[in-house]
Amino acid sequence: MTEQTGTIPVYLLSGFLGSGKTTLLKRWLETAEQAGLRPAVIMNELGEVNLDGIQIGEEVRMAEMLGGCICCTVRGDLGLEMMKLVDESRPDLLLIESTGAANPLEIIDAVGDASMLKQVELKQVVTVVDAVHLHGQAEKGKGQTYRLMKEQIRCATVLLLNKVDNMSEAQADELETLLREWNSFAPIYRTVEAQIDIDMLEHGGQGQPIGQAERHQAEEACGCGRKDPHTHEEHAHHSHAHVMAYTRYFDEAIDSERFEAMMGRLPDDIYRAKGILSFTDTSSRFMFQYAYKQLDLMKINPQGEVPDVAVFIGEHFDKAWLEDELKKLTEPPYS
Numbered sequence: 001m002t003e004q005t006g007t008i009p010v011y012l013l014s015g016f017l018g019s020g021k022t023t024l025l026k027r028w029l030e031t032a033e034q035a036g037l038r039p040a041v042i043m044n045e046l047g048e049v050n051l052d053g054i055q056i057g058e059e060v061r062m063a064e065m066l067g068g069c070i071c072c073t074v075r076g077d078l079g080l081e082m083m084k085l086v087d088e089s090r091p092d093l094l095l096i097e098s099t100g101a102a103n104p105l106e107i108i109d110a111v112g113d114a115s116m117l118k119q120v121e122l123k124q125v126v127t128v129v130d131a132v133h134l135h136g137q138a139e140k141g142k143g144q145t146y147r148l149m150k151e152q153i154r155c156a157t158v159l160l161l162n163k164v165d166n167m168s169e170a171q172a173d174e175l176e177t178l179l180r181e182w183n184s185f186a187p188i189y190r191t192v193e194a195q196i197d198i199d200m201l202e203h204g205g206q207g208q209p210i211g212q213a214e215r216h217q218a219e220e221a222c223g224c225g226r227k228d229p230h231t232h233e234e235h236a237h238h239s240h241a242h243v244m245a246y247t248r249y250f251d252e253a254i255d256s257e258r259f260e261a262m263m264g265r266l267p268d269d270i271y272r273a274k275g276i277l278s279f280t281d282t283s284s285r286f287m288f289q290y291a292y293k294q295l296d297l298m299k300i301n302p303q304g305e306v307p308d309v310a311v312f313i314g315e316h317f318d319k320a321w322l323e324d325e326l327k328k329l330t331e332p333p334y335s
């Protein structure tokens, strides 16, 4: 783990929605705590509730930026939040988890601005890639999500090819070749549940901080407003404007079977969902995580007052359909 040298190292966790950033963040925090270090975290969520933050211990100093994406709508706040955290808690390291829709270059710039005022230094941009999702996107080979994933990969100084448990070795080999084509300098680690030696991430396998050359290369590759060298198209400034989030609060417990059946009916354009729910058939509360058709439910006992809530994220999906489905969850049982 990083030794304290006066400058606070900053690590940016990037990667498309549901790729495993929070899973990695939890590991990183555990490792830091075992090493006796005091980490601080900035979390950014598209939805109105910090569901990722609930998974982090209360002892970790955390700033939340909710209801917008760190790289645009709330970008101005990032520098302020970072400086406040540094002044208030003087952490040994700072981890920033962006929304899965963020363009990392914008955040890299914001950290760069802050480093002129405070002793913070961006050390690594770790992009977590959902192997299965990328595989599907690469087969299509086009679209805004594909382009955004490519940008996140190009801006990385370290790449985790995560969720390789869901694919064959040969498919993972193919993806690694693709990652290498898009990003020739970042070390690539294949992972399951983001299991990796954190030291390898902190030092990018080479002990190199982000240098001018890499930064320049990343800017060339994904700079907003710059022309793509191959297509000569301008990159959209907010390449994730197509991603939308829908938040629904519940005042009462819902039927677990109906909920699971509804999740099974979600259309492809709702690819990510998460939330905390109470079910009528058990007294425990549950956190659910849904990413690209995979639904996980975990018992949870959140500290403080946390409402029952579900957040759905996707592209141009039919909100009316979703509202109708959610309404059915709280209706009396059908005869």
Ligand SMILES: Nc1nc2c(ncn2[C@@H]2O[C@H](COP(=O)(O)OP(=O)(O)OP(=O)(O)O)[C@@H](O)[C@H]2O)c(=O)[nH]1
Pocket: 015, 016, 017, 018, 019, 020, 021, 022, 023, 024, 052, 099, 100, 162, 163, 164, 165, 166, 191, 192, 193, 194, 272, 289, 290, 291, 296
């Ligand atoms: N099968 C499988 N599932 C994984 C793996 N890593 C993470 N997951 C699951 O994928 C889901 C999303 O993981 P998160 O860590 O919350 O992803 P995230 O990138 O933080 O998601 P957002 O913050 O919404 O962008 C969770 O249900 C994880 O348990 C993996 O290697 N394999």
